Amino acid sequence: MNASQTMRHMTPASSVLRVLIADDHDLLRDTLEVFLRGEGDFETVSVASYAEAEKLVKAGERFDLVLLDYSMPGMNALEGLTRMSALEGAKRVAIISGTASREVAEKVLEEGAAGFLPKTLSAKSLVNAVRFMAMGEQYAPLDFLRGDDGHVGNPLADRLSRRELEVLEGLTQGKSNKEIARDLDIREPTVKLHVKTLYRKIGASNRTQAALLAKEAGLF
């Protein structure tokens, strides 16, 4: 079991693509290794946490592509992406996630990452994307970036106006009405109005419920 996590699968050294897979889902790691190995020109190393990944890269290992799970131990959302990107041995870094929303995907690409991979991809698409990124391109599934947040149109976001969404984002960050007002440069009473109306629209009875509902819907 431990052997499978550190085994290296070699191929003729001419144009081998070295990929580091960091994900706490053993199943996903097993799968990616099996499929990439089957391609013939990939060499893979896999670990189960961000700390292990950083340790390997800092120890001098070099990879053509590093895949980081968005919600793995030590990853801390996008902080891991930023830190890993700053390292020498990790030329290109991509994020893989089973839950993240369109907003997260966009931030990932803005950070200059090699790509964003939702786990809704098929094995075949995923292998293609990995090859694409290892070659130096930037990848993200198009249907994920425009409109439907992975699921069929977000049931919550559709009902809310632009302002209400901005206010809701503040709620999901645990901010007070006053803080939200300052951030959006509007008066506090206005914020309170938006808060109240969005409660009715999404079926929340206080700000904590609103924040949790937004998070569960995959927003922000």
Next chain:
Amino acid sequence: MNASQTMRHMTPASSVLRVLIADDHDLLRDTLEVFLRGEGDFETVSVASYAEAEKLVKAGERFDLVLLDYSMPGMNALEGLTRMSALEGAKRVAIISGTASREVAEKVLEEGAAGFLPKTLSAKSLVNAVRFMAMGEQYAPLDFLRGDDGHVGNPLADRLSRRELEVLEGLTQGKSNKEIARDLDIREPTVKLHVKTLYRKIGASNRTQAALLAKEAGLF
């Protein structure tokens, strides 16, 4: 692509185990089918949403085991489990999840489900668990059920007393202090005390932040 989602993999009809896989992660479905097919005595059908799964079962298909993803379209947390369990063709139903916590796993088992599978399982363990459940046993990874919520000891939960944890759970459900007091059968001032102290312990400055921190830590 569509073919792979509905293909049935046959084996000698003597003791074939029919498994329905419902998960919106194409990658996971591909993997499970590949590994189960490799076993030789499994017949699999896979779909990408709860609605499709229910449709198949209602249409008269019969399965020895139904695997439902906890966070797939139409699943609505554990509502899908309850509804699916009530159907004729689904003798045994199990939940598979990449994010759910120990609490969720326990609820799943209490509902009388065939088992709970975190996606942190290796492919090999997962195949064994599926076989185990299809044979009629109830399965859940032991280390997931006692203490460490999948990760190594919860950094937040460790610092909190039993009471504070119970109060925190109330916060993650968007309840008011008064509601929490009623549920725990203690006075409201006591709840306020616990709330205040747990803020200091986990670094929150209001109840919304506390709820979000708890959720992010994988509690409840």
Next chain:
DNA sequence: CGCGTCCCTATCCCCCCGGATAGGCGGCCT
């Protein structure tokens, strides 16, 4: 044009929340 919709601002009022402080009770350890 009139109409509707969205966004902004404002005022009242009451309740809840967050912070401080001060006890009382029981169990555990030395």
Next chain:
DNA sequence: AGGCCGCCTATCCGGGGGGATAGGGACGCG
């Protein structure tokens, strides 16, 4: 025994949150 700690209860107070209501400005549409 005394001391410590977790748990419970209580009171005070200021600020914030949640509900209702009212009105004005900007925009698109028929």
